[in-house]
Every structure is written in structure tokens, then in C-alpha cells.
Amino acid sequence: MTNGLLLRRKAVNAVMLTITGLCAFLAAGVLVYILGYLFVHGAASLNWNFFTKLPTPVGETGGGMANAIVGSAKLVMIASCVGIPIGFLAGVYLAEFGGGTFSFLVRYVTDLLNGVPSIVIGIFAYTVIVLPQKHFSALAGGLALGVMMIPIAVRSTEEFLRAVPVSLREGAVALGATKAKSILTVVIPAAKNGIITGIMLNLARVSGETAPLLFTSFSNRYWSEGLSQPTAALPVMIFTYAIAPYEDWHQQAWSAGFVLLTLVLAVNVIARLILARRKHVAR
């Protein structure tokens, strides 16, 4: 009787171990599958024209997405000008000066902002810039992406500054440095690598964002000049090309997807390796 119960418990144990293991391998397998498929399909149709030519009209084969690549770079640059200074400085405040109710509030709101759907951020940029100016622009798209960068910049800066040992700060203050000077010359340099890695991850994330760009930077089949014209971006091109009914556009979408994913994953892998090594050294 008890023997039967024991067997049953052991069986349940084995079954659940297997099931949870399958879950884990299935989840990780999805990535391998995605990568494999994208590499096979995307790399096959990728050629040099993709990086150097403008999109061709419907029906004409060939062409590339050079304008979208430059456009994406432009948008991410504008976003960095908005998101990184605000996020970095707010992170410094939370790590070095904060501690009261105000800091708690900022932290909480930052987390909430991080959870706001990207399309809603797009509406915000639309009402703030597109609506008064009455035209789509790189500026509006950049602002939307910039707002999306803020929460992650805040939290990663704060985290890495906090990881700097108190003894370093005490050493600086003991030598007569003011608080500002010790932050600027001791604490921030010590946390520099981590903060830069955080920024890289942040850039990789927003460079793949599509939804907030649809009605802010819109799209453009030609080069856009300056900041006040509609601007093409790689993720938006993927969207437009993927839902279009043309076979060669689908191929282009795969190429663009391949380029975007390679970029994003490469940054992520490098950043994670740097962070892992840093943790290892710290221990």
C-alpha cells in the first residue's frame, strides 16, 4: 500500500520534471527556429543593393532600403539626444541624491512609463509635434523613441551607480572632494562600462520599434533631408513590405528582418557577455 504511494509520488516527480524540462527546451527552441528560418530566408535574398539602393516602384525588381537604414540611424540619434541625458541624469539623482518619497515616486512612475504600450507613446508624439506642425517628421519619430528610452536609461544607470562600492565614494570625500566632484570623477567612471552597455541595449531595443513611428515619422520611399520630413525606418519598412501582396516585397521584408535582427541580437549578445564578465570579476 505505502509502496504503491511511493511509486506514484516518484512517477509524478519524474513526469513533472520531464514536462517542465520540455517547456524550457521548447521556449529556447523557438529562438533557434526563428534564427534558423530568418538566416536561411533573409540571408538568401540579401545583396549589396539592399544597403545602397532606394526602394523601387511596385513591379520593378531590385532596389534596396538604403534610405530606411539611414532613416533608422537618424531616428535613433534623435531619440538618444532626448532619452539618454534625461534618463542618465535622473538615474544619477536616484542613485546619489535620492532616498525620499520623491525618489520612490520617480522610480514607480519610471516603471509605469516602461509599461506604457509603444503605440500610446506614438500618439503622444503625434499630438505634441505632428498635430501642431501638420506634417510627419523625423523629429516626431525621434521624440517617440526618445521617450521610450527614458525608463530603461534611468533604471540601468541607477543600478550600475549603486553597484559602485561605498568605499570609493568615501575615499573621494576623505580627500576633500565635494559630492559633485566625487560623483563626476570617481563614481561615474567606475560605473562607466555598465552604463554604456545599458545604453547599447537601450538603443538596440528602440531601433526595432515600429508602432510609435507609424504616424510620427511615417515613411518615405526616397531620401529625407533634415529633421522635418517624413522618414523611412527599417522596422516600418518590414511591416509595409510584409503585409503587401507582392512576392518580391516579401523577399525584401525578409532581408530587412534579417539585417534588423542580426543587429539587435549582436548588440544584445555582446552586452550580455560584457555584463556577465563584470559580474564574474565582482565576485
Add this chain to the structure above:
Amino acid sequence: MAASSTVAASAGPARPAQSFWQRVRGGDEIALGITFLSAFSVLFVTGMIVWELWANSSLPRHQFGWSFLVTQTWDPVAGQFGALPFIYGTLVTSALAMLIGIPLGVGAAIFLAEFAPPKISDALTFLIELLAAVPSVIYGLLGIFILIPILRTIEPALRSVLGWTPLFKGPFYGVSLFSAGVVLSVMIVPFIISISREVIRAVPNEQREAALALGATRWETVWDAVIPFASKGIVGSIFLALARSLGETMAVTMVIGNDPKIKASLFAPGYSIAAVIANEFTEATGQPYTEALIELGLVLFAVTIVINGVARILVATAERGKM
């Protein structure tokens, strides 16, 4: 003001009190001022988002009132705007995503935190966390060209088993609520796994040792001693995933079918709040079309803020529990 007193305190009690201008020259007040302003601007930007959504949706809010949320007709030409089909599509696809994603995610998190050898656990976690970095438009691309063909092949089997329910009736064109739910489930699993795994690992070892010492099997240890301890954080991770799936735009837009009708069948095309904003915003002409879309944005914002707010508190208290 509390912050400036910390500055003074850190200068050390041995120093004589400095005048305001001395401190300004030292840079402390400037640094505090600039960083404080930046921290404040996070609040300001968030407040601006709320204000812009609220102010720009005043027209439909006054015209339709609360009935906006329960009206089924979405006919821009006739000036009829009801959000119900989109709310329905958003809820159904997210529910389906949670139905698939929760068991898969929590199961995988348990395996990675408790059962897997450290090396395998680290390698799999690395891969799974990379999945979270894949842009949503790529999920949409894969949804159209990989997932839908796969679903087409398993559709007859699904129909023969579950065809008697109203959920699996009617023709299957590929783009559907069902496809959108499956794509969403793939997208949220990495979130559930990475947060749940952290929370489970944070459970004190005494819990495990006590259960094992009493003769529990490894699964019984996990299920009866570890999971109850971590449950709050796991629920938090599920809420975060839910908020994300409700607001997910691109992947859903590409596979949901974009049809503003309420149908019982999961095989029928539908529409979600985020998808209708993405598709119709640039084409919206005439009042209150754009404003109605902005109000949809407001609804989405409100729902995700509430869910996120609860989730953050749950995860934070669960992680504090480990100390």
C-alpha cells in the same frame, strides 16, 4: 528639500557649515539641481502623456460618453464609433496568449530555477532572454509566413477535436484571433520565464532543505514549499506579461485580420485596440475619427497602467521577501 540635507550631511560633520554660494561653487547644488530636474522631467513627461491623451479625446468622450466602450458599431463614414469589437479582440487574444503562455512560462521557469544543472540553465536562460529582445515586427513577419502555414496544417486536427464548441467553428483564413493569440503567447513567454526564474531562485534555501528532509520528492519540494513562497512574484510576472500582450501592436496587427466584428469563433478575423490605432490613425479624417482613436489609446493606457501598477508592487514585495 530632503535631498539637499543629505548633501550637507555627506560633507561630514567635521566641516564648518558652508554658505550657499560656496556650495554652488563646489558644484553640489548644481549637480543636485540638474539631476533633480531630470528626475522630475520623468514625472512631467508621464503627466504630459496622460494630459495629451485626455485633452485630445475630449470630443468623443463628450459625444459618446461611457457608451463608447460598449457600442459594437465602428463605422467612421457614418460617424459611429464604438470600441467594443476592439476591446473584445484585445481581451480574447490576450486571454489565449495567457492560456498558452502561463503553463509554458512557469513550467520552464521552475525547470530552469530548480531542476536544470546550472550550466544548462544559464545557457537556456541566455537564449530565452534573447527572445525578449526580438523586435515585435519580426514576430509579426514570422507570424505571417511561418506560424499561419503551421496553424493551417494543424487546423483540421483542432477542428475534429474541439469543433463542437463555438470557439472553433467557421472557415479559417489564416489571419484570425487564434493566430494573434498564439503569436502573443510566444512573445510573452520569455517575460514570464525570466522574472519567475529570478523570483523562484530568491526563495530561501531553508524552504527546500526542510521539505527534502521530511522526505518530499524534488517535485513535491518545489510545488509545496518553493512555489507558494514565490507565488506573489510569479503572479506579478504574469501581470507584466498580460499588460504587455494587451498593448502589443505590430505582431497582432499583422496576423489578427483587422475586421471590427465580434464573432464567437477564434478562427474568425478580429481586431484589437492597438491594431486599429496602428492601421487607421494616418487615414483618419474628419472629426471625431482621430479623436476616437486617441480615446482608444487612452483606454489602452489606463488598463496597462493599472495592471503594471499592481504587477510592480507584487514583484517588488516578492523580491524584498528574499532579504
